[in-house]
Amino acid sequence: GRMYTKFKHPSLQQCPRHLRGALAPEYIEVDIVNCFPTIFLQLFQQNNIYIPTALTAYVADREAFIASTGHEKKVVKEAMNSAMNFGTSLIPVIDAFGGEFRESFKALCSLPFYKKYHDLGKTRAENPHPNEPYKKAVHFCGSDVERQVILSAIQTFQDAGFETSTVIHDGFLVRTEDDFESFNTNTTQLLRKYTTDATTGIGYELTFSTKELP
16 A cells, blocks of 8 residues: 555645645655556556556546546546546546446456455455445555555665655655756656666556646
């Protein structure tokens, strides 16, 4: 699963996003672009499992996919996340995607290596619905890959001399004395190198973006 700060220990991870910039103006956030959709697309690819058409389109060009639905970005992102967590949607293309994703993820969990996520989901299920363990398994499976990638990226930044800080789900903070544009210029090659190294070493091709803390 994901890494969380210890209970009762104050952390930027637990702060509302709009407070982080005020509390840590010297930090910039580096996070995975389109994290879980990209992870599951590649998991399905690696294991020869059917990839939902909408998932391919969403990962290839998220903005174009969002525009094609006629809905706002926030609405579509939330709907996609809900569908990947075995929910339903009032947006037809995303509701159809949800059905395909459920079948593909169940196929993934039927494989020996991934069965452990469904088994763990059974122990954490909050209701008796047969899909409940799979909902939990989506989080455990995606978070395991996410954690590997984040820790590897943090090591890449540290090896390059950067001071890293709080892990925030699919990203982490990097301390810098540069302004945002200079930081981006100075880290562009590093992020490209990391993407190449991660594809070779971890087996997942995930890209990162940088964000100013608000």
